[in-house]
Amino acid sequence: MGSVMLANAKQSRADDRETVMLRAKVVDSRGTREARISDVSARGLLGNMEQPPQRGEFINIHFPAREVAGQVRWVNGRQFGVRLRERVDAASLTSGRRPRQVAKPIAVEAEEDMSLKGTIIAYAVLGLTALSTAYLIVTYVIF
Helix, strand or coil: CHHHHHHHHHHHHHHHCEEEEEEEEEEECCEEEEEEEEEECCCEEEEECCCCCCCCCEEEEECCCCEEEEEEEEEECCEEEEEECCCCCHHHHHCCCCCCCCCCCCCCCCCCCCCHHHHHHHHHHHHHHHHHHHHHHHHHHHC
16 A cells, blocks of 8 residues: 555656756756757756766856756766755746747937037046146146
């Protein structure tokens, strides 16, 4: 009877996971390296790479569509499991499409003509700079 309950527990966990074959870039304390992600759930993923990050390390994982962060919970040879910081929709990682974002218009104020006040200030600053430079040159040459 206990084995039936265990089988059901494993089955419910498997139902929450989606088998995938995704390439990703893992950023950890050793830099950025390629990895294959083979299993994704709302709160975790299973990765495979030549030199996996160490257990307990916090990492970022870059997919074509988005970036996720989490902590490495276990390492076994080339495989590693990550507990994600935030819940993710597995479909958003596998779709290859970036999450939809509303583009914000950039306000561009093209002012070709400077106002009279702005022009006067610009020439005043330029004149003061020229006078200061002339004073310094004269002072340096005379003394």
